[in-house]
Amino acid sequence: MSAILVTRKLPSSVLAKLSAVADVDLYTGEAAIPAEELRARVAGKDALVCLLTDAVDRGVIDAAPSLKAIANVAVGYNNIDVAYARSRGIVVTNTPDVLTESVADFTWALILAITRRLSEGERLVRRGEWKGWALDLLLGTELRGKQLGLIGVGRIGRAVAARAGAFGMRVAYTSRREIEFAGAEALPLDRLLLTSDVVSLHVPLTPDTRHLIDKRALTRMKRSAYLINTARGPVVDEAALAWALQHHLLAGAALDVYEDEPVVHPDLFGLENVLLVPHLASGTTETRTAMADLAVENVLAVLAGGAPLTPVP
Numbered sequence: 001m002s003a004i005l006v007t008r009k010l011p012s013s014v015l016a017k018l019s020a021v022a023d024v025d026l027y028t029g030e031a032a033i034p035a036e037e038l039r040a041r042v043a044g045k046d047a048l049v050c051l052l053t054d055a056v057d058r059g060v061i062d063a064a065p066s067l068k069a070i071a072n073v074a075v076g077y078n079n080i081d082v083a084y085a086r087s088r089g090i091v092v093t094n095t096p097d098v099l100t101e102s103v104a105d106f107t108w109a110l111i112l113a114i115t116r117r118l119s120e121g122e123r124l125v126r127r128g129e130w131k132g133w134a135l136d137l138l139l140g141t142e143l144r145g146k147q148l149g150l151i152g153v154g155r156i157g158r159a160v161a162a163r164a165g166a167f168g169m170r171v172a173y174t175s176r177r178e179i180e181f182a183g184a185e186a187l188p189l190d191r192l193l194l195t196s197d198v199v200s201l202h203v204p205l206t207p208d209t210r211h212l213i214d215k216r217a218l219t220r221m222k223r224s225a226y227l228i229n230t231a232r233g234p235v236v237d238e239a240a241l242a243w244a245l246q247h248h249l250l251a252g253a254a255l256d257v258y259e260d261e262p263v264v265h266p267d268l269f270g271l272e273n274v275l276l277v278p279h280l281a282s283g284t285t286e287t288r289t290a291m292a293d294l295a296v297e298n299v300l301a302v303l304a305g306g307a308p309l310t311p312v313p
């Protein structure tokens with residue numbers, strides 16, 4: 001029987017598929033498995049089902065000479081040393097497609113929440129400071145007729161764009177590759193930053209995209225613009241963002257991801273015009289179950305000697 005390490009509880013129906021064919025070593029802690037324990041428990045395993053909070057580095061890979069598959073329960077895979085895994089003949093898989101629509105919905109939830117000041121309003125009500133309806137209370141900004149600037153138009157960026165028409169927004173995008181994208185305007189990054197009213201990030205975290213949104217990029221944005229990040233925290237220089245918001249160089253930011261999760265740059269806490277949520281974009285019961293299921297199906301395929309369903313590109 002194969003041996004599999006699963007680093008966090010998965011839905012029981014999904015775990016049952018693994019247990020039916022393999023010995024499953026399940027880490028049951030509430031937080032991420034400590035690095036040392038990951039190295040110790042992966043030894044002797046044939047497959048690893050892991051999360052984006054697990055750093056699967058050379059040390060982990062070297063600790064598991066019989067490993068054949070690493071299945072990340074996430075579409076992003078910056079937590080895995082993919083090149084090294086490949087050099088050791090290990091298949092790495094992720095969970096694309098199944099989370100696209102839920103992340104796109106959530107991106108719009110953030111766009112609407114930050115432009116209509118939902119969390120500010122909620123804080124006001126909870127503090128008991130609401131004095132009643134007023135013509136000028138917490139006025140937001142409309143989306144109709146404005147430009148949504150997408151940085152990255154893979155599956156998720158495109159699904160975000162597909163919803164823009166419902167809010168009357170035109171779409172511009174910037175992409176490293178020349179791509180076909182009807183109904184949206186291709187712009188160089190600088191131009192996109194200068195002209196967009198909402199800038200939303202949909203790139204993977206790579207050495208090229210780390211701090212793509214730095215002080216310089218933030219100073220390019222309109223003072224009336226909003227930044228949305230549902231991609232990966234380190235794509236934005238968080239300290240620079242806090243500085244830009246403090247100096248009113250942009251109107252606001254909505255963040256689902258952070259540079260050093262679960263740590264949040266302390267300067268962001270004091271700002272009203274920033275919405276902070278805890279990495280929830282794919283977080284529906286349906287989608288998280290589908291992600292876990294796809295990761296498990298990938299492991300089962302590889303252990304059965306077949307091709308993985310969704311190997312990382």
Ligand code: GLV
Binds near residue numbers: 052075076099231
């Ligand atoms: C979540 O952030 C994911 O990459 O799936």
